[in-house]
Amino acid sequence: MIRSKDGHTKKKDLTTFAKEAVTDFRTVGAVAPSSRYLAQAMLGPLPLEKAQLVVEVGPGTGAMTRALLKRIPRDATLIAFEINPRFLRYLKSSISDARLHVVNASAETLEKEVHRRGYNHVDAVVSSLALGFMPARQRREFLGALGSLLGEEGVFTQYQYFHRLQMKNGHVRRFDLVRLLHRYFGSVKRRIIWRNLPPAFVFACRGPFSAETRRSLRARA
Numbered sequence: 512m513i514r515s516k517d518g519h520t521k522k523k524d525l526t527t528f529a530k531e532a533v534t535d536f537r538t539v540g541a542v543a544p545s546s547r548y549l550a551q552a553m554l555g556p557l558p559l560e561k562a563q564l565v566v567e568v569g570p571g572t573g574a575m576t577r578a579l580l581k582r583i584p585r586d587a588t589l590i591a592f593e594i595n596p597r598f599l600r601y602l603k604s605s606i607s608d609a610r611l612h613v614v615n616a617s618a619e620t621l622e623k624e625v626h627r628r629g630y631n632h633v634d635a636v637v638s639s640l641a642l643g644f645m646p647a648r649q650r651r652e653f654l655g656a657l658g659s660l661l662g663e664e665g666v667f668t669q670y671q672y673f674h675r676l677q678m679k680n681g682h683v684r685r686f687d688l689v690r691l692l693h694r695y696f697g698s699v700k701r702r703i704i705w706r707n708l709p710p711a712f713v714f715a716c717r718g719p720f721s722a723e724t725r726r727s728l729r730a731r732a
């Protein structure tokens with residue numbers, strides 16, 4: 512079961528997070544770890560009670576990770592993808608739980624990494640990625656892989672602070688995240704969480720398209 516290692520505090524989470532946000536805002540994409548209200552909103556739509564495999568993308572200092580470990584079954588597995596080496600070290604030193612596998616790999620390798628570990632199906636994917644700051648190709652590869660892994664029953668949640676803006680060729684451009692998500696999922700529900708710094712939009716996505724549409728999305732990626 513989840514055990515916070517010695518010395519783990521919310522203050523350490525905050526200082527570690529803030530340092531990385533200053534150093535690399537484009538990939539961190541936030542100024543502070545998510546509040547418990549945001550974590551609850553992200554986890555609420557997910558089928559966690561009977562989950563066998565859950566994937567988290569962008570765990571940072573572990574705000575969602577700890578909440579997930581409290582909710583998934585004792586025999587479930589949580590794979591967390593993180594590219595920031597300081598966050599990787601921080602997660603490994605502050606959370607001790609045999610169900611958690613922290614992977615130093617980027618979001619777009621999700622399908623390959625999941626298959627490599629012997630799984631074909633993921634029950635839920637929780638993403639904290641700043642999608643608007645990601646290169647379009649990387650974003651397409653990540654979203655395009657979700658349909659076949661989640662199947663008809665799985666659920667994907669994503670939060671975002673700026674869902675109408677993106678960085679393109681170094682310029683800020685308009686972005687329509689809801690429209691983009693509808694290309695990959697049959698149902699996209701949005702809500703705003705005010706009790707977070709800053710307030711965040713949560714997107715809960717279900718019902719991936721048919722296998723045929725998924726194949727053509729993949730071919731386009």
Ligand SMILES: C[S@@+](CC[C@H](N)C(=O)[O-])C[C@H]1O[C@@H](n2cnc3c(N)ncnc32)[C@H](O)[C@@H]1O
Pocket residue numbers: 538539540541543544545568569570571572573574575592593594595598616617618619639640641
């Ligand atoms: C907004 S922070 C979220 C941290 C944490 N989940 C929370 O809610 O407090 C986004 C995280 O995504 C990670 N990240 C950014 N790009 C990534 C990628 N391509 N693959 C995996 N993680 C990535 C960042 O290093 C950072 O930890």
